[in-house]
Amino acid sequence: MQWKKVAADRSALSHKVGYALRNPGRIPGYLKRAGRDTWLRLRHPDHISYYRAVMRHDIADGPEAAVGSTTHERWLALGQMQFDYLVSHGLKPPDRMLDIGCGNLRAGWRFIDYLDPGNYYGIDISPDILIAAEETLARQGLQAKLPHLAPVRDLRFAFLPDAHFRVVHAHSVFSHSPLEVIDECLAHVGRILAADGWFDFTFDRTEGKEHHVLREDFYYRTGTLTALAEKHGLKARFMSDWERLPHGQSKIRATHA
Numbered sequence: 001m002q003w004k005k006v007a008a009d010r011s012a013l014s015h016k017v018g019y020a021l022r023n024p025g026r027i028p029g030y031l032k033r034a035g036r037d038t039w040l041r042l043r044h045p046d047h048i049s050y051y052r053a054v055m056r057h058d059i060a061d062g063p064e065a066a067v068g069s070t071t072h073e074r075w076l077a078l079g080q081m082q083f084d085y086l087v088s089h090g091l092k093p094p095d096r097m098l099d100i101g102c103g104n105l106r107a108g109w110r111f112i113d114y115l116d117p118g119n120y121y122g123i124d125i126s127p128d129i130l131i132a133a134e135e136t137l138a139r140q141g142l143q144a145k146l147p148h149l150a151p152v153r154d155l156r157f158a159f160l161p162d163a164h165f166r167v168v169h170a171h172s173v174f175s176h177s178p179l180e181v182i183d184e185c186l187a188h189v190g191r192i193l194a195a196d197g198w199f200d201f202t203f204d205r206t207e208g209k210e211h212h213v214l215r216e217d218f219y220y221r222t223g224t225l226t227a228l229a230e231k232h233g234l235k236a237r238f239m240s241d242w243e244r245l246p247h248g249q250s251k252i253r254a255t256h257a
């Protein structure tokens, strides 16, 4: 299976027509989603409120589907992949970690289990998915690890202390974010990142025109995001070892310059 399709422009009419001809069974679902998203965008003009409403609707099909996993096996595998990657890159139990857009703890419960008590912070714009996160935590019997789970309305981290986190992580969050949201995050993450810390984020990569689909999925060129990180005084590099994994997104690591 080809995991990364970096040449496609999913917003182009020719792509949509070709996709519909190859997958006619998906047309009704797409039209329903497009209609719903148009209605939600009219009700919620700013992106964060819009995406929070998308999550609220998607959770009706179950929290695992809402974070993008079509089966429980895939939900488990995606969490394991994130966990194994960070541990192989040096995440240690005494480290403090911030998981931006933690969802229902697909990977988070593994980090919580691994890190010392109180060292995991999960934030998300969706209160509904944070309720599901608490359910995951209880199901895994991890109450004694006392993780922090907090709803947020922006990515300025104003309530978090300076230089606190060795690892900041955002998996499959910027793939749902317009550039101004990513810009805000990169402008503020340096303040809360420890001197030897790193910020890993995944993104949907295109090597063609940058585009979005229904303002739910955003596709960026690597250079756009590394330049944005550098504009905010961070050093950014493309993580080529992540490319070998069976995942549709790519990964960038930002550190203090």
Ligand SMILES: C[S@@+](CC[C@H](N)C(=O)[O-])C[C@H]1O[C@@H](n2cnc3c(N)ncnc32)[C@H](O)[C@@H]1O
Residues within 6 Å of the ligand: 048, 051, 055, 066, 067, 068, 100, 101, 102, 103, 104, 105, 106, 107, 123, 124, 125, 126, 129, 152, 154, 155, 170, 171, 172, 173, 176, 177, 181
């Ligand atoms: C595809 S899910 C991934 C969840 C989790 N990172 C994982 O891998 O299982 C994206 C999550 O990011 C959250 N999210 C989207 N935009 C966000 C933002 N600007 N700030 C914080 N959370 C955000 C969504 O509510 C959702 O829970």
